Amino acid sequence: MKPILNRSIKLICCASLLMLCAAGAALGQGARLQLASLDRFESIADRTVDVTVDQKVLQLARPFLQRSKDPNKQKINEIISEIEGIYVKHFTFEKSGQYSQADIEPIRSQLNNPAWIKIANVRSKRRGQNLDVYTQVNGNKIGGLAVIAAEDTELTVVNIVGPIDLEKLSELEGSFGIPDLYIVRDRDDKTQKE
Amino acid sequence: MKDDYLWDRSGEPDAEVLRLERTLGRLRHRPRPLELPRSRPLPRWRLHPTLAAAAVLVLMLLGAGVWLALHRSADATTQRLIIVGPRPVSLVGLYRRAESFQPSVGDQGKQNADVRSDAERASRQRRRLEAGQAEIILARRARERREERMMRESEEAAEKLMLALRYASSKLNLVQRQIQVNKEHGPAS
Numbered sequence: 008m009k010p011i012l013n014r015s016i017k018l019i020c021c022a023s024l025l026m027l028c029a030a031g032a033a034l035g036q037g038a039r040l041q042l043a044s045l046d047r048f049e050s051i052a053d054r055t056v057d058v059t060v061d062q063k064v065l066q067l068a069r070p071f072l073q074r075s076k077d078p079n080k081q082k083i084n085e086i087i088s089e090i091e092g093i094y095v096k097h098f099t100f101e102k103s104g105q106y107s108q109a110d111i112e113p114i115r116s117q118l119n120n121p122a123w124i125k126i127a128n129v130r131s132k133r134r135g136q137n138l139d140v141y142t143q144v145n146g147n148k149i150g151g152l153a154v155i156a157a158e159d160t161e162l163t164v165v166n167i168v169g170p171i172d173l174e175k176l177s178e179l180e181g182s183f184g185i186p187d188l189y190i191v192r193d194r195d196d197k198t199q200k201e
Numbered sequence: 202m203k204d205d206y207l208w209d210r211s212g213e214p215d216a217e218v219l220r221l222e223r224t225l226g227r228l229r230h231r232p233r234p235l236e237l238p239r240s241r242p243l244p245r246w247r248l249h250p251t252l253a254a255a256a257v258l259v260l261m262l263l264g265a266g267v268w269l270a271l272h273r274s275a276d277a278t279t280q281r282l283i284i285v286g287p288r289p290v291s292l293v294g295l296y297r298r299a300e301s302f303q304p305s306v307g308d309q310g311k312q313n314a315d316v317r318s319d320a321e322r323a324s325r326q327r328r329r330l331e332a333g334q335a336e337i338i339l340a341r342r343a344r345e346r347r348e349e350r351m352m353r354e355s356e357e358a359a360e361k362l363m364l365a366l367r368y369a370s371s372k373l374n375l376v377q378r379q380i381q382v383n384k385e386h387g388p389a390s
Contacts, residue, residue: 058365067358093365129379
């Protein structure tokens with residue numbers, strides 16, 4: 008009886024330790040997603056955009072935005088005031104079917120976590136769209152954002168770490184000094200007209 | 202003959218001895234009290250007001266002279282610095298004079314040597330000044346380059362950030378539009 012009791016206590020201790028480690032790792036990770044599994048698309052994709060905006064880049068960008076008198080840049084400066092990082096991976100494929108939903112599963116599995124809440128999900132077989140928006144809520148604030156936009160010939164994953172105002176972020180589209188990609192909007196407009 | 206007289210003045214003296222006695226007797230010792238020379242009192246310093254005033258005046262003049270000399274030398278240093286700084290043209294002129302200097306014979310020799318030494322000094326100062334100015338210019342250019350590089354990096358970082366935000370905003374809006382379409386037209390799929 009005694010050896011069984013001892014073994015049970017040991018097992019419980021080991022399980023507790025593992026749970027503590029997992030919790031620690033989850034806390035340390037925060038809202039940052041591991042996007043390295045998407046790197047293999049770089050060789051397949053027709054066009055790849057990989058943007059990593061970490062603390063260092065944010066620190067460098069802030070003085071430029073602060074000096075600027077452009078109201079849009081001032082708005083961006085407000086939006087990024089508490090952000091810790093923005094990570095974007097965008098792939099454009101020549102033809103559809105060059106990637107599957109299973110390829111995005113490593114990203115989705117990270118979001119299948121109580122810390123993340125799926126706030127929007129759009130599935131369209133006709134358009135070949137699978138859009139998901141996740142947020143990580145810390146108290147009353149959004150502590151992180153993840154967007155997975157899987158389309159026929161495009162795959163985009165956006166991960167924002169840190170508090171962000173989604174309304175202000177939505178307002179930014181097309182208001183930058185650099186030209187915007189209207190491909191998606193045009194196609195949507197055409198689809199609506201049809 | 203007995204010579205007791207010579208010994209203790211007894212007996213009969215010799216005539217020659219008597220003569221010598223008379224001759225030398227004038228020089229014999231005559232006891233008298235010691236007479237010391239009267240000592241003169243030592244002169245005591247007396248404070249003469251006029252002498253003191255003169256001494257004070259001399260000291261004051263000396264002090265003023267020293268102060269003026271020091272002050273003038275300080276002024277001369279400042280003036281030299283002013284000449285070296287904003288007016289290097291005069292130094293260039295002296296330098297040219299040194300280059301075009303031709304030694305001459307006669308009374309002009311010493312004067313020419315002075316001019317030449319002045320000109321050489323000026324040329325040395327000019328070279329030092331030029332070196333200093335070059336260093337300042339180099340430092341300023343390095344600082345400008347550094348600021349320019351930082352500005353460029355900052356601009357690149359801002360562009361990168363804006364690109365990332367554009368993707369985020371674009372995809373969020375796409376989701377919003379699709380939700381709106383689904384609301385208006387029913388499920389799309």
